Amino acid sequence: MTSIPSTDNPKTEAMNDMLANNWWAVALRGVVAILFGIAAFAMPMVTMLSLVVVFAAFSFVDGVFGIIAAVRGARKGERWVWLLLNGILGVAAGAVAILYPDITVLAFVILVAAWALISGTFMLISVYRLKIDHGRLWLAIGGIANIVFGILLVISPFIGALVLTFWTGAHALVLGGTLLVLAYRLRSHRTGLPSNLATSGAA
Structure with a gap:
């Protein structure tokens, strides 16, 4: 029987610290996702080709x-397998x-569904190694959002563009939104100070 990794062991502590020090990467991912979402709603009559191109850029x-x-985590001797796989999947x-910019709607739905399901699974696997006060809940919400989105696409593959x-x-x-909140929580722990001090830049 496998056990959930403790958030008190040295390796997990180091992983949490490294993720906190790279909060900006999480924040940038959140910003890119929001910009992509805004673009989708701003162009409701977007062509399939445009949607594919925008998704490609976002992913x-x-x-x-x-x-x-x-990679930054690996330089510190940490094993960031799930984060690396998630990144490779996106690329x-x-x-x-x-x-394949002229991909059909059905093929595109399958591609996005696979990306969402696998990415969401990787995020949920990483949840167990992130401390609660570092934003574990928000990482879990992000993973669940991906999986729910993927399931919706799987059960409705013939939806219109x-x-x-x-x-x-x-x-x-x-x-x-969840990634930005997660980044904020991580940022407050990048120096190991309490949230109210770290965010104010106090020494």
């Missing part, structure tokens, strides 16, 4: 930030969308 940039955080999904645009935009806004 690619999100993946790059994930890989950067993983791969973006690359597929870029290489317009509905897909709204669904994708709503998901991006929710995910971006």
